[in-house]
Amino acid sequence: MTAPARDALLAVAALLAPDAPQVAEHAGVAHDDPGAFLLAHAERLDERGIDEPFPLLAWIALVNALADHGLLAEADWKEPPGEITGRLRALRSAPPADELWTSLARSGLPTYEFLEAAGNRLHSTGTALAVLDIESDCYRSSSCPPPAVATSPPSPRRRGSPPRCSAASTPVVDRDLRGRGVVWRRRCQ
Known part of the structure:
Protein backbone atom coordinates (compact mmCIF):
# COMPACT_ATOMS: atom_id res chain seq x y z
CA MET A 1 0.00 0.00 0.00
CA HIS A 69 -12.58 -4.55 20.17
CA GLY A 70 -16.23 -5.56 19.79
CA LEU A 71 -16.69 -3.35 16.74
CA LEU A 72 -17.21 -5.97 14.03
CA ALA A 73 -19.86 -8.60 13.45
CA GLU A 74 -19.29 -11.50 11.07
CA ALA A 75 -22.20 -13.23 9.36
CA ASP A 76 -22.22 -16.10 6.91
CA TRP A 77 -24.06 -15.53 3.63
CA LYS A 78 -26.81 -17.95 4.66
CA GLU A 79 -27.22 -16.97 8.30
CA PRO A 80 -30.74 -16.28 9.66
CA PRO A 81 -31.68 -12.67 10.47
CA GLY A 82 -32.04 -13.35 14.21
CA GLU A 83 -28.40 -14.45 14.44
CA ILE A 84 -27.13 -11.48 12.46
CA THR A 85 -29.28 -9.08 14.47
CA GLY A 86 -27.83 -10.44 17.70
CA ARG A 87 -24.29 -9.85 16.47
CA LEU A 88 -24.99 -6.36 15.15
CA ARG A 89 -26.85 -5.39 18.31
CA ALA A 90 -23.85 -6.51 20.41
CA LEU A 91 -21.49 -4.09 18.65
CA ARG A 92 -20.16 -1.38 20.95
CA SER A 93 -21.27 1.24 18.41
CA ALA A 94 -24.80 -0.14 17.84
CA PRO A 95 -27.71 2.11 18.78
CA PRO A 96 -30.01 0.92 21.58
CA ALA A 97 -33.10 0.78 19.33
CA ASP A 98 -35.04 -2.22 20.65
CA GLU A 99 -37.95 -1.96 18.21
CA LEU A 100 -35.59 -1.70 15.23
CA TRP A 101 -33.60 -4.78 16.28
CA THR A 102 -36.72 -6.82 17.01
CA SER A 103 -38.27 -6.12 13.62
CA LEU A 104 -35.00 -6.86 11.81
CA ALA A 105 -34.63 -10.17 13.65
CA ARG A 106 -38.08 -11.24 12.39
CA SER A 107 -37.53 -10.10 8.78
CA GLY A 108 -36.76 -13.50 7.22
CA LEU A 109 -34.56 -11.85 4.58
CA PRO A 110 -31.48 -13.48 3.01
CA THR A 111 -28.23 -12.09 4.43
CA TYR A 112 -27.39 -9.58 1.68
CA GLU A 113 -30.94 -8.17 1.64
CA PHE A 114 -31.00 -8.20 5.43
CA LEU A 115 -27.82 -6.11 5.63
CA GLU A 116 -29.21 -3.69 3.08
CA ALA A 117 -32.44 -3.35 5.09
CA ALA A 118 -30.49 -3.03 8.34
CA GLY A 119 -28.37 -0.25 6.83
CA ASN A 120 -31.49 1.60 5.76
CA ARG A 121 -33.15 1.18 9.15
CA LEU A 122 -30.00 2.11 11.09
CA HIS A 123 -29.70 5.24 8.99
CA SER A 124 -32.90 6.48 10.62
CA THR A 125 -31.11 6.33 14.01
CA GLY A 126 -28.14 8.37 12.76
CA THR A 127 -25.95 5.30 12.45
CA ALA A 128 -24.35 3.88 9.32
CA LEU A 129 -23.79 0.20 8.73
CA ALA A 130 -20.37 -0.45 7.18
CA VAL A 131 -19.57 -3.70 5.40
CA LEU A 132 -15.87 -4.48 5.11
CA ASP A 133 -15.14 -6.70 2.13
CA ILE A 134 -12.34 -9.25 2.48
CA GLU A 135 -13.43 -11.21 -0.58
CA SER A 136 -14.98 -14.18 1.20
CA ASP A 137 -18.47 -15.64 1.58
CA CYS A 138 -19.00 -13.90 4.92
CA TYR A 139 -20.03 -10.33 5.60
CA ARG A 140 -18.02 -8.31 8.11
CA SER A 141 -20.12 -5.44 9.38
CA SER A 142 -19.52 -2.55 11.72
CA SER A 143 -21.52 0.51 12.60
CA CYS A 144 -20.27 4.07 12.57
CA PRO A 145 -21.13 6.16 15.60
CA PRO A 146 -23.45 9.08 14.80
CA PRO A 147 -20.70 11.78 14.57
CA ALA A 148 -18.87 9.70 11.95
CA VAL A 149 -21.98 9.49 9.78
CA ALA A 150 -22.31 13.24 9.71
CA THR A 151 -18.68 13.77 8.72
CA SER A 152 -17.97 10.89 6.34
CA PRO A 153 -17.16 12.32 2.91
CA PRO A 154 -19.13 11.32 -0.18
CA SER A 155 -17.30 9.02 -2.53
CA PRO A 156 -16.05 10.42 -5.82
CA ARG A 157 -17.16 7.15 -7.44
CA ARG A 158 -20.38 6.76 -9.34
CA ARG A 159 -23.44 5.50 -7.50
CA GLY A 160 -24.25 1.85 -7.90
CA SER A 161 -22.64 -1.40 -7.09
CA PRO A 162 -18.91 -1.28 -7.92
CA PRO A 163 -17.26 -4.21 -9.66
CA ARG A 164 -15.40 -6.81 -7.61
CA CYS A 165 -12.02 -5.39 -6.73
CA SER A 166 -8.61 -6.91 -7.14
CA ALA A 167 -6.36 -7.92 -4.26
CA ALA A 168 -4.08 -4.96 -4.96
CA SER A 169 -6.76 -2.31 -4.66
CA THR A 170 -6.97 0.52 -2.13
CA PRO A 171 -9.52 0.97 0.69
CA VAL A 172 -11.93 3.85 0.13
CA VAL A 173 -15.30 5.04 1.37
CA ASP A 174 -18.24 4.33 -0.94
CA ARG A 175 -21.86 5.32 -0.27
CA ASP A 176 -24.41 2.57 -0.68
CA LEU A 177 -26.94 2.59 -3.52
CA ARG A 178 -29.25 5.14 -1.94
CA GLY A 179 -26.66 7.19 -0.06
CA ARG A 180 -27.82 5.70 3.26
CA GLY A 181 -24.87 4.43 5.18
CA VAL A 182 -21.33 3.64 4.26
CA VAL A 183 -19.83 0.59 2.61
CA TRP A 184 -16.08 0.12 2.83
CA ARG A 185 -14.71 -1.45 -0.28
CA ARG A 186 -11.48 -1.35 -2.18
CA ARG A 187 -11.09 0.94 -5.16
CA CYS A 188 -10.79 -0.96 -8.40
CA GLN A 189 -7.86 -0.16 -10.63
Whole structure:
Protein backbone atom coordinates (compact mmCIF):
# COMPACT_ATOMS: atom_id res chain seq x y z
CA MET A 1 0.00 0.00 0.00
CA THR A 2 1.11 3.51 -0.74
CA ALA A 3 1.16 6.43 1.70
CA PRO A 4 -2.31 7.61 0.54
CA ALA A 5 -3.60 4.04 0.98
CA ARG A 6 -2.12 3.96 4.49
CA ASP A 7 -3.80 7.27 5.29
CA ALA A 8 -7.13 5.95 3.98
CA LEU A 9 -6.76 2.76 6.03
CA LEU A 10 -6.09 4.75 9.20
CA ALA A 11 -9.01 7.08 8.42
CA VAL A 12 -11.34 4.07 8.13
CA ALA A 13 -9.99 2.76 11.44
CA ALA A 14 -10.53 6.12 13.15
CA LEU A 15 -14.08 6.38 11.79
CA LEU A 16 -15.09 2.89 12.89
CA ALA A 17 -13.15 2.88 16.15
CA PRO A 18 -12.95 6.48 17.39
CA ASP A 19 -12.53 5.35 21.02
CA ALA A 20 -10.04 2.56 20.26
CA PRO A 21 -6.85 4.02 18.76
CA GLN A 22 -5.30 0.55 19.06
CA VAL A 23 -7.32 -0.47 15.99
CA ALA A 24 -5.54 2.08 13.79
CA GLU A 25 -2.19 1.26 15.40
CA HIS A 26 -2.69 -2.45 14.65
CA ALA A 27 -3.54 -1.78 10.99
CA GLY A 28 -0.67 0.70 10.69
CA VAL A 29 1.88 -1.81 11.97
CA ALA A 30 0.62 -4.39 9.46
CA HIS A 31 1.02 -1.81 6.70
CA ASP A 32 4.46 -0.61 7.77
CA ASP A 33 6.11 -3.99 8.39
CA PRO A 34 4.01 -6.85 7.01
CA GLY A 35 6.70 -9.49 7.62
CA ALA A 36 7.09 -8.66 11.30
CA PHE A 37 3.33 -8.34 11.70
CA LEU A 38 2.83 -11.77 10.19
CA LEU A 39 5.35 -13.33 12.58
CA ALA A 40 3.82 -11.60 15.59
CA HIS A 41 0.26 -12.64 14.67
CA ALA A 42 0.89 -15.93 12.84
CA GLU A 43 -1.62 -17.99 14.81
CA ARG A 44 -4.48 -15.53 14.31
CA LEU A 45 -3.69 -15.00 10.64
CA ASP A 46 -3.47 -18.75 10.10
CA GLU A 47 -7.18 -18.90 11.03
CA ARG A 48 -7.83 -16.91 7.85
CA GLY A 49 -5.41 -19.03 5.80
CA ILE A 50 -2.74 -16.33 5.69
CA ASP A 51 0.83 -17.56 6.00
CA GLU A 52 2.79 -14.93 4.08
CA PRO A 53 2.60 -11.15 3.61
CA PHE A 54 0.34 -9.96 0.79
CA PRO A 55 -1.00 -6.56 -0.32
CA LEU A 56 -4.19 -6.69 1.79
CA LEU A 57 -2.61 -7.80 5.06
CA ALA A 58 -3.20 -4.38 6.65
CA TRP A 59 -6.89 -4.53 5.64
CA ILE A 60 -7.21 -7.96 7.28
CA ALA A 61 -5.41 -6.56 10.35
CA LEU A 62 -8.01 -3.78 10.51
CA VAL A 63 -10.86 -6.30 10.33
CA ASN A 64 -9.29 -8.46 13.06
CA ALA A 65 -8.64 -5.46 15.32
CA LEU A 66 -12.23 -4.25 14.95
CA ALA A 67 -13.44 -7.74 15.91
CA ASP A 68 -11.09 -7.83 18.90
CA HIS A 69 -12.58 -4.55 20.17
CA GLY A 70 -16.23 -5.56 19.79
CA LEU A 71 -16.69 -3.35 16.74
CA LEU A 72 -17.21 -5.97 14.03
CA ALA A 73 -19.86 -8.60 13.45
CA GLU A 74 -19.29 -11.50 11.07
CA ALA A 75 -22.20 -13.23 9.36
CA ASP A 76 -22.22 -16.10 6.91
CA TRP A 77 -24.06 -15.53 3.63
CA LYS A 78 -26.81 -17.95 4.66
CA GLU A 79 -27.22 -16.97 8.30
CA PRO A 80 -30.74 -16.28 9.66
CA PRO A 81 -31.68 -12.67 10.47
CA GLY A 82 -32.04 -13.35 14.21
CA GLU A 83 -28.40 -14.45 14.44
CA ILE A 84 -27.13 -11.48 12.46
CA THR A 85 -29.28 -9.08 14.47
CA GLY A 86 -27.83 -10.44 17.70
CA ARG A 87 -24.29 -9.85 16.47
CA LEU A 88 -24.99 -6.36 15.15
CA ARG A 89 -26.85 -5.39 18.31
CA ALA A 90 -23.85 -6.51 20.41
CA LEU A 91 -21.49 -4.09 18.65
CA ARG A 92 -20.16 -1.38 20.95
CA SER A 93 -21.27 1.24 18.41
CA ALA A 94 -24.80 -0.14 17.84
CA PRO A 95 -27.71 2.11 18.78
CA PRO A 96 -30.01 0.92 21.58
CA ALA A 97 -33.10 0.78 19.33
CA ASP A 98 -35.04 -2.22 20.65
CA GLU A 99 -37.95 -1.96 18.21
CA LEU A 100 -35.59 -1.70 15.23
CA TRP A 101 -33.60 -4.78 16.28
CA THR A 102 -36.72 -6.82 17.01
CA SER A 103 -38.27 -6.12 13.62
CA LEU A 104 -35.00 -6.86 11.81
CA ALA A 105 -34.63 -10.17 13.65
CA ARG A 106 -38.08 -11.24 12.39
CA SER A 107 -37.53 -10.10 8.78
CA GLY A 108 -36.76 -13.50 7.22
CA LEU A 109 -34.56 -11.85 4.58
CA PRO A 110 -31.48 -13.48 3.01
CA THR A 111 -28.23 -12.09 4.43
CA TYR A 112 -27.39 -9.58 1.68
CA GLU A 113 -30.94 -8.17 1.64
CA PHE A 114 -31.00 -8.20 5.43
CA LEU A 115 -27.82 -6.11 5.63
CA GLU A 116 -29.21 -3.69 3.08
CA ALA A 117 -32.44 -3.35 5.09
CA ALA A 118 -30.49 -3.03 8.34
CA GLY A 119 -28.37 -0.25 6.83
CA ASN A 120 -31.49 1.60 5.76
CA ARG A 121 -33.15 1.18 9.15
CA LEU A 122 -30.00 2.11 11.09
CA HIS A 123 -29.70 5.24 8.99
CA SER A 124 -32.90 6.48 10.62
CA THR A 125 -31.11 6.33 14.01
CA GLY A 126 -28.14 8.37 12.76
CA THR A 127 -25.95 5.30 12.45
CA ALA A 128 -24.35 3.88 9.32
CA LEU A 129 -23.79 0.20 8.73
CA ALA A 130 -20.37 -0.45 7.18
CA VAL A 131 -19.57 -3.70 5.40
CA LEU A 132 -15.87 -4.48 5.11
CA ASP A 133 -15.14 -6.70 2.13
CA ILE A 134 -12.34 -9.25 2.48
CA GLU A 135 -13.43 -11.21 -0.58
CA SER A 136 -14.98 -14.18 1.20
CA ASP A 137 -18.47 -15.64 1.58
CA CYS A 138 -19.00 -13.90 4.92
CA TYR A 139 -20.03 -10.33 5.60
CA ARG A 140 -18.02 -8.31 8.11
CA SER A 141 -20.12 -5.44 9.38
CA SER A 142 -19.52 -2.55 11.72
CA SER A 143 -21.52 0.51 12.60
CA CYS A 144 -20.27 4.07 12.57
CA PRO A 145 -21.13 6.16 15.60
CA PRO A 146 -23.45 9.08 14.80
CA PRO A 147 -20.70 11.78 14.57
CA ALA A 148 -18.87 9.70 11.95
CA VAL A 149 -21.98 9.49 9.78
CA ALA A 150 -22.31 13.24 9.71
CA THR A 151 -18.68 13.77 8.72
CA SER A 152 -17.97 10.89 6.34
CA PRO A 153 -17.16 12.32 2.91
CA PRO A 154 -19.13 11.32 -0.18
CA SER A 155 -17.30 9.02 -2.53
CA PRO A 156 -16.05 10.42 -5.82
CA ARG A 157 -17.16 7.15 -7.44
CA ARG A 158 -20.38 6.76 -9.34
CA ARG A 159 -23.44 5.50 -7.50
CA GLY A 160 -24.25 1.85 -7.90
CA SER A 161 -22.64 -1.40 -7.09
CA PRO A 162 -18.91 -1.28 -7.92
CA PRO A 163 -17.26 -4.21 -9.66
CA ARG A 164 -15.40 -6.81 -7.61
CA CYS A 165 -12.02 -5.39 -6.73
CA SER A 166 -8.61 -6.91 -7.14
CA ALA A 167 -6.36 -7.92 -4.26
CA ALA A 168 -4.08 -4.96 -4.96
CA SER A 169 -6.76 -2.31 -4.66
CA THR A 170 -6.97 0.52 -2.13
CA PRO A 171 -9.52 0.97 0.69
CA VAL A 172 -11.93 3.85 0.13
CA VAL A 173 -15.30 5.04 1.37
CA ASP A 174 -18.24 4.33 -0.94
CA ARG A 175 -21.86 5.32 -0.27
CA ASP A 176 -24.41 2.57 -0.68
CA LEU A 177 -26.94 2.59 -3.52
CA ARG A 178 -29.25 5.14 -1.94
CA GLY A 179 -26.66 7.19 -0.06
CA ARG A 180 -27.82 5.70 3.26
CA GLY A 181 -24.87 4.43 5.18
CA VAL A 182 -21.33 3.64 4.26
CA VAL A 183 -19.83 0.59 2.61
CA TRP A 184 -16.08 0.12 2.83
CA ARG A 185 -14.71 -1.45 -0.28
CA ARG A 186 -11.48 -1.35 -2.18
CA ARG A 187 -11.09 0.94 -5.16
CA CYS A 188 -10.79 -0.96 -8.40
CA GLN A 189 -7.86 -0.16 -10.63
